[in-house]
Amino acid sequence: MIGRQLTIEQRNAIQGVFFNDTTFFSCLKDVADNYFIMLSDSDIEEIQGTEWSYLIGLPESECILKTQIINNAVVVNVVDVNYLNVTASCTLDGVSFSIPFFEDFNEAKTILENETNTTITTISGNFEGQSLLNINNSIQFDCATITDLSVYEELSEIFACVKYKLMNV
């Protein structure tokens, strides 16, 4: 995608700042830790002639978002497996986080397979608070060992957590 690259100083000067009564600047960081601002045509119209009009003149360049970084083992633990209260607690490179979310299981599975260039085949661990997955250049998962649809859903939520964190580390 194409965006306007910012210096750190430029980013810090505009991030979260409203350029009219209703709209604030929201910057993002690419895979190389460069900051970018994505301006819509509506934004450009609004900042014409304002103190922020210099942003329009910044050169546009390719912005590649962080998608995934898998270097070391990622351990995902299920701390609460309850149909109505699914929470996944994960550890990624020593950083703990907990984000509940739900996505389609097959989508999550495909994403993980594509991103890690592996095939999800067998599962290890269990669903009672023990270590569930070990991602260390491979992912192990076996749908045939799971009979409860809700478990699929819980797993998809965990995969989504991992994906989300990988995209934002």
Add this chain to the structure above:
Amino acid sequence: MSYFSLINSMNRILPVSYGALTSAWITATSESNTTILNALNNLEIAGNSNGWLTKMSILYPFVGGNSAKHALNFINPATYALSFASGVTHDSLGITGNGTTGYADTGFPNNTTGQNDTSIGVYIQIAVGQGYFGSIGGSSRSYIFGLGSLYMTVNSGLDSIVDSTAGFKGITRTSSGSRTIVNDTTTYTASTASATASSLNQFILATNLTGSAYGFTTETISLAFQGSGLTITELEDMRTDVVAFQTALSRNV
């Protein structure tokens, strides 16, 4: 011809009378486009007649224009004005995200409406997927999220999946044990227990995931709403009325 006959033969131009909400909208926006005003007024009349309008807390009609106009809440322009992140395009179809940074914060906490007394919905142009409306807080979700299929849930944990199409998407809950979805022309009702409503602000063009925007979409959204719980009939009537509104603005899909 007498003066009386002459005057009597002239076409009468009656003063246009708009409903209270449309009148307030005119005051807030200085809108003069009669196509837009008539569409809003007819939506107001139909909504009052069918009983759903008075149950709305927020309703953003995105009638075309700039961010200032699109930010306003038709139910009460003085409350819950949207804040847009840069990257949103405003045009006659509504608001369009860029898939990376653009979204709108309603400022409306999801738990403003009751755990078992709430309704949410959108009218979408394309059905491209990702977050259209809502929030995810703890174990409770109130969102409309496209990912292959369309996930629609209100104050629930995991909830039903329906086909992904453009058009009207609305969901209502009036009890702890079930909710009803109106997805375009199809109505679904199923048992799905409610969970405590989160206090997160509802987002549009993304999902508020525990305080941060997530699932940015490139969708074009032509209307979004949240209110107290609607009956199935009210939600279906709302669908009909919203479709008529979009048709009047030449953007029905």
